[in-house]
Amino acid sequence: MDIKENLSKIKSTLPEGVRLIAVSKFHPAETVKEAYDAGQRIFAESRVQELAAKQPALPGDIEWHFIGTLQTNKVRHIAPFISMIQSVDSIKLLREINRQAENCGRTIRLLIEVHIAGEDTKHGFSTGECRALFAGDVFKQFACIQVCGLMGMATFTGDTEQIRREFGTLRTLFNEIKSMPFTGHPLFTELSMGMSDDYRTAIGEGSTMVRIGTGIFGVRQY
Numbered sequence: 001m002d003i004k005e006n007l008s009k010i011k012s013t014l015p016e017g018v019r020l021i022a023v024s025k026f027h028p029a030e031t032v033k034e035a036y037d038a039g040q041r042i043f044a045e046s047r048v049q050e051l052a053a054k055q056p057a058l059p060g061d062i063e064w065h066f067i068g069t070l071q072t073n074k075v076r077h078i079a080p081f082i083s084m085i086q087s088v089d090s091i092k093l094l095r096e097i098n099r100q101a102e103n104c105g106r107t108i109r110l111l112i113e114v115h116i117a118g119e120d121t122k123h124g125f126s127t128g129e130c131r132a133l134f135a136g137d138v139f140k141q142f143a144c145i146q147v148c149g150l151m152g153m154a155t156f157t158g159d160t161e162q163i164r165r166e167f168g169t170l171r172t173l174f175n176e177i178k179s180m181p182f183t184g185h186p187l188f189t190e191l192s193m194g195m196s197d198d199y200r201t202a203i204g205e206g207s208t209m210v211r212i213g214t215g216i217f218g219v220r221q222y
Contacts, residue, residue: 003031004038006216014210018203021065021192023213025050029057031217036062044086044211048074055081067151067211069123072096080104086111086151086192086211089123091138094145101144108144111151111192114173116166118155127173134177147182149190149208150174154198163198167205174206 011020024032025046032043036059045051046068055064055078063083070085072093078085079100088094088110101108112133113124125133130150139147152170154163174191182188194202196215203210 003034003216007035007038007040010212010215013200015203017208019209021067021209021211022216023067023195023211024054024217025068025213027213027217029054032058035216040216042083048077052077075100076103079108080106082108084109084111084148086209087113087123089113089125091133094138094142098142098145106144107146109146109148111149111190112147114150114152114170116152116154116170118162118166122153124152127169130173131176134180134182139182146187148187149192150177151192153195154193154202160198160201163201164205167193167198167202167207171206 014020019042020040021042021044022035022040024035024043032054041061042063042065044065044067045054046066048070051064051066064081065084065086066078066082067086070087070093075096079097085097085108088097097108097110112130114130115122115124115126150170150173154166157163170193171191178185178188190208191206192209192211193205193207194210196212199207199210199212
C-alpha cells in the first residue's frame, strides 16, 4: 500500500475548493505519519481514546477532525486540541462542546450531522429537526462554538442514484440554511459528504470536504 501514491491520485481528482480529510481511524500513528510526510495535514478519527493517544505522538500542526459518535462525557478529552467536530447530533452535545471550549479558552468549529441515509444505524438530526435548529435562537446561547456547516453520510448501497439523491437532499438543506439569518451565517461554508466509495458523487452534489480512509490507507487494522 503506497500511501503517498494513493494521496496523489485522490488529490488529483479533487476540484478546487474541496478538501481531503484523511480518515486514519484504526491505523497506527506510524501510518498516519507516512501520510503526513506525503503532505497531508487534515486527519479524522472516530474514537476519542484512539485520537487522544495519537494526537501527542504526531506533529503539532495536524488539523484533527472528529467524525464519530461523540459522548458528552468524552468531549473534555479532545476539547484542548480538536480543530473540528463534524458529528454534532444533539443540542446536549452542542452545550457540552461549548462548555468544554470555554474551559479551554478557545472556540471549537463544528458541523451539524444530518441523517440523510435510509439506515437506522446512521446518526444525526432529521432534515426537519435541522431546519428548526437553525430557525431558532439556540446558537445564541453558545459563545465558544463556531457552526461551519453540515455533515452527512449516504446509505451504504451500490445504487448510485439513491446516493446522489441523498447527497442532493443535504445540499438543498445546506443552501436553505445559508439563507437563514442565524448567528454565524458568514462562517457557514462547509458541506462534508462523501467517502472512499462515493466521494465523486458527493463532489458532484456540492461537497466541500470528502472523508477518505480506505482509499488512502487500505483496509483498516481493527
